[in-house]
Amino acid sequence: MTLFSQLDRWKEQGTISPEQHILLIGLSRDEPCSLFLPLNILFYAGVLALVGGLGWTVRTYAAQLGDIIIVTALSAILAGSLWHCFTHAPNILTQAPNMVLDYVLYLGCLTWSLELAYIETRFHLLSGQWDNYLLATACFFFALAYRFDNRFVLSLALSTLAGWFGITISRLPGTQESSYRQYAILYGLLVAVAGIALRRLSIKPHFFGTWLNVAANVLLAAVLSGVFERAGYLLWFLLLLVGCGASLAYGLARRQFVFIAYAALYGYVGISSILIRNMSDATAVLSYFVVTGIAMLVALTVTARRFGRES
Amino acid sequence: MRVYTAADEESLRILQLLKDWVNLGFLEESQRQTVQQDVTCELRRTNGFLRAVLFIFTLISAAAAAGLFFIVSPPRDAASFLLLVFAAACYAGAEFAVSRFHLYRHGIEEGLAVLSIGFLWSGVQAASPQGSLEFAAPAAGAIASYLLYARFGFQYLFLAAMAFAAAIPQFWTASHSGQHLIVAAFYLAGLAIVVRIQPSHRLDYLDAEYSVIETLLWLGLYLSLNLQLSSASLIAPWRPDLANSAEFSRPFYWTTFVMIWLVPAIILWRSLAIRDRTITSLGLVVAILTLATNKPYLGLPHHAWDPILLGLLLIGVAIAVRRWLANGPAGIRQGFTAQRLSGRDKQWIDSLSPTLAIVLPNPTLAPLSSEHEFGGGTSGGGGASSDF
Numbered sequence: 022m023t024l025f026s027q028l029d030r031w032k033e034q035g036t037i038s039p040e041q042h043i044l045l046i047g048l049s050r051d052e053p054c055s056l057f058l059p060l061n062i063l064f065y066a067g068v069l070a071l072v073g074g075l076g077w078t079v080r081t082y083a084a085q086l087g088d089i090i091i092v093t094a095l096s097a098i099l100a101g102s103l104w105h106c107f108t109h110a111p112n113i114l115t116q117a118p119n120m121v122l123d124y125v126l127y128l129g130c131l132t133w134s135l136e137l138a139y140i141e142t143r144f145h146l147l148s149g150q151w152d153n154y155l156l157a158t159a160c161f162f163f164a165l166a167y168r169f170d171n172r173f174v175l176s177l178a179l180s181t182l183a184g185w186f187g188i189t190i191s192r193l194p195g196t197q198e199s200s201y202r203q204y205a206i207l208y209g210l211l212v213a214v215a216g217i218a219l220r221r222l223s224i225k226p227h228f229f230g231t232w233l234n235v236a237a238n239v240l241l242a243a244v245l246s247g248v249f250e251r252a253g254y255l256l257w258f259l260l261l262l263v264g265c266g267a268s269l270a271y272g273l274a275r276r277q278f279v280f281i282a283y284a285a286l287y288g289y290v291g292i293s294s295i296l297i298r299n300m301s302d303a304t305a306v307l308s309y310f311v312v313t314g315i316a317m318l319v320a321l322t323v324t325a326r327r328f329g330r331e332s
Numbered sequence: 333m334r335v336y337t338a339a340d341e342e343s344l345r346i347l348q349l350l351k352d353w354v355n356l357g358f359l360e361e362s363q364r365q366t367v368q369q370d371v372t373c374e375l376r377r378t379n380g381f382l383r384a385v386l387f388i389f390t391l392i393s394a395a396a397a398a399g400l401f402f403i404v405s406p407p408r409d410a411a412s413f414l415l416l417v418f419a420a421a422c423y424a425g426a427e428f429a430v431s432r433f434h435l436y437r438h439g440i441e442e443g444l445a446v447l448s449i450g451f452l453w454s455g456v457q458a459a460s461p462q463g464s465l466e467f468a469a470p471a472a473g474a475i476a477s478y479l480l481y482a483r484f485g486f487q488y489l490f491l492a493a494m495a496f497a498a499a500i501p502q503f504w505t506a507s508h509s510g511q512h513l514i515v516a517a518f519y520l521a522g523l524a525i526v527v528r529i530q531p532s533h534r535l536d537y538l539d540a541e542y543s544v545i546e547t548l549l550w551l552g553l554y555l556s557l558n559l560q561l562s563s564a565s566l567i568a569p570w571r572p573d574l575a576n577s578a579e580f581s582r583p584f585y586w587t588t589f590v591m592i593w594l595v596p597a598i599i600l601w602r603s604l605a606i607r608d609r610t611i612t613s614l615g616l617v618v619a620i621l622t623l624a625t626n627k628p629y630l631g632l633p634h635h636a637w638d639p640i641l642l643g644l645l646l647i648g649v650a651i652a653v654r655r656w657l658a659n660g661p662a663g664i665r666q667g668f669t670a671q672r673l674s675g676r677d678k679q680w681i682d683s684l685s686p687t688l689a690i691v692l693p694n695p696t697l698a699p700l701s702s703e704h705e706f707g708g709g710t711s712g713g714g715g716a717s718s719d720f
Binding site: 053068080081120172313314315322 | 608
């Protein structure tokens with residue numbers, strides 16, 4: 022039975038109202054056709070191009086333009102962006118009323134970062150203590166993200182905070198630096214605790230998923246990098262088992278399959294690296310992957326059937 | 333041809349739409365619970381994350397099994413034959429998984445289908461003699477990918493078929509212009525077929541699928557025509573065989589220049605005519621690519637402020653279109669609206685935006701530290717010297 026015949030049937034049965042029937046028939050035929058996604062693409066690409074161009078221009082023409090022009094121009098964009106956001110969403114409880122506000126705020130935040138980078142590089146106001154800028158910027162972004170309910174800016178805040186901890190995305194996979202690993206774990210724990218606390222306080226609880234995903238990935242990646250060490254990896258291995266166990270338990274309890282997936286992938290890679298690191302026989306290695314691969318398939322399928330819900 | 337029945341796929345579409353409509357507030361949850369009882373579907377689906385993990389583990393175990401077979405009983409002269417046997421076995425496994433367990437986008441049958449193409453391509457590659465039959469491997473890959481797409485409906489296999497098809501012409505002609513033309517002809521032929529078929533599926537579950545297929549074909553056509561992109565430094569390390577844009581004949585070069593302006597216009601015109609937002613989105617993306625590659629095409633140098641102008645143009649267009657639509661009755665003009673009417677749009681933006689915000693360069697994390705690039709500021713405020 023097609024969608025349209027079903028809709029007709031539900032109207033005749035009285036399950037949906039005639040108004041709903043007209044609306045849903047129209048939506049099923051793309052009437053009206055929504056340009057929401059294409060407009061978002063235009064805004065997003067536009068903001069990125071604009072800020073990228075500003076950065077390139079500042080870099081290339083700093084000498085010709087001079088500090089006053091550069092700082093004034095960047096400050097004007099920043100002030101204009103913030104003015105627009107605060108005047109168009111004056112109520113702190115009001116969610117972003119339209120997509121323009123989201124991108125204007127994103128533009129303002131990126132411009133703030135650019136201006137700060139320029140000012141510090143040029144004037145060394147904090148004597149090169151870049152860390153302080155990062156922390157202040159992260160706090161500023163968190164405040165704006167929560168004030169305007171903006172996920173772009175929340176992610177920007179989380180990546181800036183990670184920068185304060187000395188973590189950048191390029192250093193995440195497989196790094197061997199133990200000091201970096203400890204900072205990454207500290208960052209992951211802090212993000213997890215902050216996310217939980219904010220949710221308990223019912224402050225934008227719909228952001229909790231973003232906090233927890235970032236925390237889980239940073240923590241598990243950091244611990245996994247310790248498992249790859251040639252010596253002293255036992256503690257990291259135990260921590261990985263604990264982390265994967267916690268991720269699995271949370272995923273099962275909340276039916277959040279992404280956390281089951283994290284547990285499966287990080288756990289499998291970690292355990293495999295321990296078990297096959299001293300194997301030199303290709304037959305044994307391949308046999309291991311055949312057996313464990315099938316075992317994982319069975320375990321995940323059973324888990325999905327038992328605890329699952331369809332996507 | 334399709335392994336799933338039309339009724340099942342239509343039911344899945346209805347279930348997805350019902351969920352969407354509840355999320356958008358067009359339907360009450362209680363209404364959904366009631367009407368959902370009328371929609372029966374025996375297909376077994378899973379969550380997207382689990383689907384990805386199952387796909388990975390299927391690839392690991394099946395590829396390791398094939399490798400194990402080669403090590404335990406190494407074939408002397410029959411390696412290609414053995415690979416073809418593995419391809420057949422993987423395909424049979426995918427069919428079995430669907431027919432026996434009713435799997436639908438479940439990762440396992442997808443992993444087996446992908447492996448069967450990989451084994452087939454490797455087998456034909458190993459069996460093909462050097463010379464006139466070298467094109468057989470990509471051709472086999474293209475045909476197999478298309479057939480498995482048609483059988484299971486995995487749209488990424490259609491993309492794989494397009495990629496294999498793009499690799500065929502290099503065995504037919506040494507002329508880079510000729511290769512671009514043949515690839516463009518492949519995609520154009522595909523477009524002609526899809527454009528002809530799609531209208532009869534405007535109201536059923538295949539509409540969205542054909543929309544994606546048409547989008548992929550338009551993208552392929554555009555990329556095959558934009559010589560600046562195909563010879564870009566981004567791709568060059570992986571495809572050193574690709575020609576430098578200066579190697580093309582002038583008439584061909586300038587024809588493609590005209591085409592990279594025409595194709596986005598045609599895509600946008602068609603997408604608005606058939607009211608397809610996936611194709612509209614692609615039209616905008618390729619229009620941006622045309623604007624970004626226009627200067628290299630003309631041999632003009634890029635200026636630092638070019639991205640600023642591009643950004644302002646894109647933002648200006650977006651604001652103008654949005655305002656124009658919003659000022660229409662009920663926010664609708666000519667059958668278009670800026671409002672979100674699909675849960676998938678929000679899903680895309682919600683899942684992509686945080687990832688992009690983290691992955692893309694954050695200016696705060698990359699201070700403008702290359703001091704030598706700031707020579708001789710004119711004001712040198714704050715007591716700083718003019719050079720740093």
